[in-house]
Amino acid sequence: MSYLAVGDLVGEGYYQNGKAIRFDGGASRFNVIANLSAQGEKTKVISACGTDLAGDIALNGLKKVGVDTTDVIREGSTRMYHIIAIGDRHECKKKCPFCGESTWHDTPKAGFDYCISRMNSKDILILDGLKNENIPFITATLNEKVLDIGRIKRLEPLPNDILLFILKNKIEILQLNETVANYLLMRFGFSSFLDLFLLFQPKLMVVTKGKKGADFIYGEQIYEEKLPQSKVATEIDDTGAGDAFFSVVIREYYNSSKKLSKTFVNSCFKKATELTTQVVSHVGARGHLYDGYCEENMTCICHKL
Numbered sequence: 001m002s003y004l005a006v007g008d009l010v011g012e013g014y015y016q017n018g019k020a021i022r023f024d025g026g027a028s029r030f031n032v033i034a035n036l037s038a039q040g041e042k043t044k045v046i047s048a049c050g051t052d053l054a055g056d057i058a059l060n061g062l063k064k065v066g067v068d069t070t071d072v073i074r075e076g077s078t079r080m081y082h083i084i085a086i087g088d089r090h091e092c093k094k095k096c097p098f099c100g101e102s103t104w105h106d107t108p109k110a111g112f113d114y115c116i117s118r119m120n121s122k123d124i125l126i127l128d129g130l131k132n133e134n135i136p137f138i139t140a141t142l143n144e145k146v147l148d149i150g151r152i153k154r155l156e157p158l159p160n161d162i163l164l165f166i167l168k169n170k171i172e173i174l175q176l177n178e179t180v181a182n183y184l185l186m187r188f189g190f191s192s193f194l195d196l197f198l199l200f201q202p203k204l205m206v207v208t209k210g211k212k213g214a215d216f217i218y219g220e221q222i223y224e225e226k227l228p229q230s231k232v233a234t235e236i237d238d239t240g241a242g243d244a245f246f247s248v249v250i251r252e253y254y255n256s257s258k259k260l261s262k263t264f265v266n267s268c269f270k271k272a273t274e275l276t277t278q279v280v281s282h283v284g285a286r287g288h289l290y291d292g293y294c295e296e297n298m299t300c301i302c303h304k305l
Helices: 028-038 053-064 112-118 135-141 161-165 178-188 193-200 239-254 260-280
Strands: 003-006 010-016 019-026 043-047 067-076 077-086 090-094 126-127 143-148 173-177 206-207 213-216 220-228
Touching: 003 028, 010 053, 010 112, 019 028, 019 053, 019 090, 019 112, 028 043, 028 053, 028 126, 028 173, 028 239, 043 112, 077 178, 112 135, 126 135, 126 239, 135 143, 143 239, 143 260, 173 178, 173 239, 178 206, 193 206, 193 213, 193 220, 206 239, 213 260, 220 260, 239 260
Parallel strands: 003 043, 003 126, 010 077, 043 067, 126 143, 143 173, 173 206
Antiparallel strands: 010 019, 077 090, 206 213, 213 220
16 A cells, blocks of 8 residues: 555745745645655655656655655656745745746646556545546545645535535545635535534544644544644744645554544644644745755746756
């Protein structure tokens, strides 16, 4: 059994005060995979990236932490996000802030058929969000799946019956951030996260609430874990904190043979918050794992081969 992420790799550029400060791989599912691999778990990706520098960086980042990248196609250009720090917030763009080039493509090079042909039925699928490319992996495979939904945007166009068809009884661990969870409460007219759990019926649901902690929901109980103020980390960059948190939840869940208890929740939350403390003290979603790429006085990587 391996933890598996599918779909095209994504490059990320981080910019501050008009300068590039880090280039790396990105996307939540691949950040989760990188964290799991760094924790000693067996991981792999079935994916694609370009023959450009962004592809080299994204691929090498996964290799650094021991992810199996045997089934990565190299062709064309790499999907690229550009994350620009503006005060204490970030803007994420698909166009380079220096040359204006976009290498984003909506149709994945590593499509469903390619990924299915190389998947093992025992692989545990790591999925992020309800993008069109993710939905067939949820509805048309028998693999166990864990899913993090961090944005409302992809939920809004889906009618309630379709959303239920996609999610109900199909997800082993469902992680939502508080914003998404509250949106779903309003959408379905519910008053409690337990109602969402009973609606979607994962084995475990986690609602992350930032500095307030997290709720773990299983059976018919909510276990609220609060983060003591003495443990709140000084943030440099919170990018990837939720992905790291999720990686620990996944690892602890499977390493405990799926045996859920209050002791599991306490231990899992403690380990997850310890890791996220490391994440937010570095720039970038994987800054705690390895150094990113950036030459001195470097700005744009779009045309570098």
